[in-house]
Amino acid sequence: MTVTRFAPSPTGRLHVGNLRTAILNWLFARARGGRFVLRIDDTDAERGDEAFVAAIRGDLAWLDMAPDAEVRQSARFDRYEARLAELADAGRVYRAYETPQELDLKRKVQLGRGLPPVYDRAALALTDADHARLTAEGMRPHWRFRLDHDAPIEWDDLIRGGQRFDPGTMSDPVVRRADGSWLYMLPSAIDDVELAVTDVVRGEDHVSNTALQLQMFAAMGAAPPRFAHAALLTGAEGKLSKRLGSLGVDHFRAAGIEPAAIVALLARIGTSQPVEPFVDRAPLIAQFAFGHFGRAPARFDDAELAQLNARIVHQLDYLAVADRLPAGMDAAAWDAIRPNLATVAEAADWWAVVTGPVAAPAFDDGDRAYLVIAAQVAATIDWSGDPWHALTAALMAATGRKGRALFLPLRRALTGRDQGPDMAALLPLIGRDAAIGRIAAV
């Protein structure tokens, strides 16, 4: 059974990069008939905030990607303690006491000698007596994971292909701070084992973490999950700007972007598959495969999102949007107005045009004379069928006008605008009396 997890830290709102990671995890789980788990990485009580946890849940719900289960790292500290103790017994974690300043100095010396700034494992040489003395001096240890330098790190990444790291070039990572708090690396690996995560899908900024975590899985005697590291997102301008990094669900919602547009875009950018305006997710799920993902950065473009959103809005059924439409706006009105919308919210503008009043622009004498005739003709036509075609046909016959000269003054008088929804659909919504009133008023 495929199990994926989306593991945000509740230190802020989800941004577009996080949303993409969530979407990829969700799609893959759905494609495999598996489970999608939300893991709240809240080991850091100081930086985490309950409001952000609620916002993360809300964002996933808005995307219609409610997780199949939720776990919180803050509820699992006893598991981390137990695993740390086991790893300590096995000699795979060890206590160290260097201060940040001391470590910094060591790094500088190494760099000065042209050596890689890898932790020198000085703490491994400490004896029980040393530990006792340091403890008596009031020192508290942090814990490092001891990498196995003889075990080359290799995996076949579902997106990046074969990956290889030399553990000898990496520092033994600190997994627990002297104050007892946990760093991200080990708890995440423990959770992936104990929650039976089969596939870790995340951004390529985690590739070197994966290298370290693969040794943690091995040290725990657990088979590692598969890994898929997606290339990072960049803005249309070429890099992940501050602005893009701060865009989240609130922004998209306020801009009238539909969840389906976000999902359709973020599911496909960075892949060889076309971005398509899917309202229904079934094809996105059915066609999802890591083999389609490339290694080049995925470009996120607001303009592309806005266009995709419009194409999605044009497909939405009345029932899908009814609760967001102005009172009185029915299915016929939605169907008439929908092709003109970039966002659902814009429907209210057009509904205001239907219900009036509208401010008609100024007309020249010729058009005014034409509209006087139009008001008279409008009173004589059959309004029960297709009044727009009845009106324009009668006016063509009566005035000899054609094309723009025939249609545009009517559109302007009726809607106050030069462009908009198909008048044949709009006119019945405006209705006979209001329409005649608007034409006669100019």
Ligand code: GLU
């Ligand atoms: N909390 C980590 C992050 O936000 C999770 C990384 C992971 O997926 O393991 O980057």
